[in-house]
Amino acid sequence: MSTDTATLPVGRYAYDQVDRTFLSQRVAQFREQVNRRIAGDLSEDEFKPLRLMNGLYLQLHAYMLRVAVPYGMMGSDQMRALAHIARTYDRDYGHFTTRQNVQFNWIRLEDTPDILEHLARVNMHAIQTSGNCIRNVTCDEFAGAAADELLDPRIHAEILRQWSTLHPEFSFLPRKFKIAISGSPHDRVAARFHDIGLVARPGPQGRPVFDVFVGGGLGRTPIIGVQLRDNLPEEDLLAYLEAIVRVYNAYGRRDNMYKARIKILVQALGVEQFREKVDAEFALMNRADYRLDPAIVDGIRARFGIPDLVAPADAAQNLAADRRADPAFDRWVRTNTHPHRNDGFICAVVSVKPDGGIPGDVTADQMDLIADLADGWSFGEIRVTHMQNVVLGHVRKDRLRDLWHRLVAAGLGTPNIGLVGDIIACPGLDYCALANARSIPIAQKLSARFADPELQERIGRLNINISGCINACGHHHAGHIGILGVDKRGEEFFQLTLGGSAGNDVAIGQIIGPALPEDETVDAIARLIDTYLVLRQGDEQFIDTYRRLGAASFKDAVYAPA
Amino acid sequence: MGASLHVWRLFVPVTAYYACCLERIGSQVDVRNNRRDTTGASVITANRLLDGRTVWLTQQGWSEQIAHARIFDNADVEDAIKQAKATPDARKLVGIYGVQLDPSAAGISPLTMRERIRAFGPSVHPDFAPVEISHVH
Ligand code: HEM
Numbered sequence: 001m002s003t004d005t006a007t008l009p010v011g012r013y014a015y016d017q018v019d020r021t022f023l024s025q026r027v028a029q030f031r032e033q034v035n036r037r038i039a040g041d042l043s044e045d046e047f048k049p050l051r052l053m054n055g056l057y058l059q060l061h062a063y064m065l066r067v068a069v070p071y072g073m074m075g076s077d078q079m080r081a082l083a084h085i086a087r088t089y090d091r092d093y094g095h096f097t098t099r100q101n102v103q104f105n106w107i108r109l110e111d112t113p114d115i116l117e118h119l120a121r122v123n124m125h126a127i128q129t130s131g132n133c134i135r136n137v138t139c140d141e142f143a144g145a146a147a148d149e150l151l152d153p154r155i156h157a158e159i160l161r162q163w164s165t166l167h168p169e170f171s172f173l174p175r176k177f178k179i180a181i182s183g184s185p186h187d188r189v190a191a192r193f194h195d196i197g198l199v200a201r202p203g204p205q206g207r208p209v210f211d212v213f214v215g216g217g218l219g220r221t222p223i224i225g226v227q228l229r230d231n232l233p234e235e236d237l238l239a240y241l242e243a244i245v246r247v248y249n250a251y252g253r254r255d256n257m258y259k260a261r262i263k264i265l266v267q268a269l270g271v272e273q274f275r276e277k278v279d280a281e282f283a284l285m286n287r288a289d290y291r292l293d294p295a296i297v298d299g300i301r302a303r304f305g306i307p308d309l310v311a312p313a314d315a316a317q318n319l320a321a322d323r324r325a326d327p328a329f330d331r332w333v334r335t336n337t338h339p340h341r342n343d344g345f346i347c348a349v350v351s352v353k354p355d356g357g358i359p360g361d362v363t364a365d366q367m368d369l370i371a372d373l374a375d376g377w378s379f380g381e382i383r384v385t386h387m388q389n390v391v392l393g394h395v396r397k398d399r400l401r402d403l404w405h406r407l408v409a410a411g412l413g414t415p416n417i418g419l420v421g422d423i424i425a426c427p428g429l430d431y432c433a434l435a436n437a438r439s440i441p442i443a444q445k446l447s448a449r450f451a452d453p454e455l456q457e458r459i460g461r462l463n464i465n466i467s468g469c470i471n472a473c474g475h476h477h478a479g480h481i482g483i484l485g486v487d488k489r490g491e492e493f494f495q496l497t498l499g500g501s502a503g504n505d506v507a508i509g510q511i512i513g514p515a516l517p518e519d520e521t522v523d524a525i526a527r528l529i530d531t532y533l534v535l536r537q538g539d540e541q542f543i544d545t546y547r548r549l550g551a552a553s554f555k556d557a558v559y560a561p562a
Numbered sequence: 563m564g565a566s567l568h569v570w571r572l573f574v575p576v577t578a579y580y581a582c583c584l585e586r587i588g589s590q591v592d593v594r595n596n597r598r599d600t601t602g603a604s605v606i607t608a609n610r611l612l613d614g615r616t617v618w619l620t621q622q623g624w625s626e627q628i629a630h631a632r633i634f635d636n637a638d639v640e641d642a643i644k645q646a647k648a649t650p651d652a653r654k655l656v657g658i659y660g661v662q663l664d665p666s667a668a669g670i671s672p673l674t675m676r677e678r679i680r681a682f683g684p685s686v687h688p689d690f691a692p693v694e695i696s697h698v699h
């Protein structure tokens with residue numbers, strides 16, 4: 001076996017020959033399908049589901065390829081492969097998404113088999129990034145590193161990947177199915193906005209137990225997921241999830257795609273009845289077949305590389321001294337890092353949102369640089385975040401300033417994580433065939449307007465999320481300020497929602513009033529933020545002030561400019 | 563056996579030819595964008611099969627430049643779309659439909675923002691505006 005621990009990829013599961021054979025067969029199969037389409041043997045209607053199963057969409061200007069980054073983890077070798085694809089087959093760009101995936105916007109159908117072959121060489125693919133299957137499982141971006149983590153969720157995320165990939169029963173669900181998993185008491189995965197959200201922690205004998213949330217989602221009908229089960233033992237994880245998906249598969253609506261997600265089923269049955277059906281299914285299953293034995297889990301865990309976390313004893317002191325010496329660095333550490341479980345280390349968040357830039361867009365050169373920095377500073381390991389940023393998970397504290405210098409030089413050192421510049425925006429009408437309005441230009445104007453880092457810190461924690469249509473890919477319902485693009489006779493309008501949140505204090509934003517024309521939207525949001533700065537008390541954040549005062553105080557600011 | 567959980571290792575792999583909901587959403591978008599007034603003028607558009615690029619029907623074939631597009635009276639455009647769909651060229655295209663023009667625009671310019679973006683490229687990347695590379699022929 002080639003599982004020599006020295007060669008295992010840090011933070012990820014090492015593919016074995018079975019995985020690799022599967023990927024290469026899949027590429028060959030798709031190449032054949034593309035050939036048949038080009039020869040005219042397959043109609044577009046026949047071909048479309050096949051290309052979607054391989055992550056290939058047709059957008060406004062070209063094909064778009066969505067590449068899976070399982071639970072958001074990748075290695076420097078994989079990032080370099082993405083850079084190569086951006087350079088060779090796209091227009092020098094890639095785009096990080098809130099689903100922790102990467103999208104390429106300028107792909108040619110005829111190149112796609114070659115691209116997939118290239119991806120397969122670094123154990124990557126575009127499977128489970130589209131279609132009515134269990135999608136790529138998402139995970140905490142600080143998994144295995146965060147100081148507040150109770151349990152590394154990636155092992156179980158990988159188990160779910162293996163369970164769900166080409167699961168024969170679940171390739172034709174009523175609708176797509178999204179699972180997120182966290183091992184921290186601080187929800188960074190929006191567990192209650194997923195079809196299934198799992199929160200793991202150590203239980204008896206140190207074996208994990210899971211709280212299971214079900215029926216959350218955004219889109220046309222935003223719903224906060226409900227807790228279906230607490231303390232689910234690890235050994236029953238697959239059986240119980242399979243029972244949930246079976247109930248959904250049997251009862252979910254296939255007649256109306258707007259009512260097809262599991263959230264609608266859970267609402268229609270009520271959580272008690274839904275739970276009864278799941279429990280009944282669970283009771284019928286041969287649990288021995290599904291039993292997640294500790295030996296299986298440990299076998300999966302053994303294929304994950306572990307970083308060798310050795311730091312000099314004075315690493316933390318060095319960082320403190322570096323921070324005192326350089327206020328700009330100090331600011332970036334305040335905004336763009338997260339505490340690591342090892343005191344000599346820290347998690348660094350690379351902002352892919354420069355002032356006035358396109359959220360999530362990276363050039364091929366930046367991808368190569370991120371790969372180099374990951375090799376130099378974080379054991380070759382890279383994480384894509386649900387906020388469309390990148391994390392280097394294990395950076396030695398005494399080496400952080402060096403890293404920061406390099407990020408700043410490459411335009412990747414913007415100190416705005418969690419602040420008004422850290423905007424989530426979907427591709428919107430600039431690329432997306434389903435869009436009503438553009439998302440990116442609003443994000444760019446807001447981020448340019450609030451570029452001043454001092455102002456951003458003064459405003460404090462503020463998530464602005466923008467979607468170009470009701471599908472809500474930009475999570476607008478979960479934004480403290482949400483912006484939704486609507487179409488009025490071919491022109492763009494924007495509807496504002498306030499008070500959404502995706503964390504432990506989960507909430508759905510409420511519409512504040514009529515939609516605004518494009519040229520008034522940014523000014524209205526600026527007035528809203530000014531109003532908050534006047535009304536805030538003590539160390540309140542935007543969401544606190546909003547919750548204390550309600551929408552009325554802000555409504556005037558939006559609709560009645562001085 | 564190792565610690566493998568791959569269900570697809572245990573079952574015969576199925577290639578599910580499942581209908582995709584996106585298709586239905588997509589066709590609704592087409593309906594929305596295919597709406598037109600009884601009067602006015604339109605052009606005809608599609609995406610090229612091989613590379614997905616946006617193209618416009620001209621007097622002779624299809625061009626990436628809307629400026630070269632052939633203009634139809636709205637009264638005639640349905641027939642013209644039908645004809646375009648019946649030509650051999652149609653096999654190399656995806657989603658042929660009509661786009662109403664803005665009568666007040668200086669040159670040929672669609673009425674809706676969506677179609678203006680298809681015609682002139684993403685507004686956030688002026689450097690990615692379509693350039694004349696090739697025709698379908
Ligand atoms: C560009 C092509 C895209 C298309 C055609 C597309 C399509 C859709 C559709 C149709 C839905 C609604 C599903 C439903 O409610 O049943 C949806 C939801 C969603 N998409 Fe996208 N999307 C695209 C891009 C993205 C991107 C770039 C992201 C990440 C930034 C993303 C993340 C999501 C999320 C988080 C949801 C909401 C999850 C939920 O339904 O609860 N999508 N997308």
Ligand code: SF4
Nearest residue numbers: 426432435468469473
């Ligand atoms: S929210 Fe709408 S516009 Fe934005 S990416 Fe999703 S489908 Fe496209």
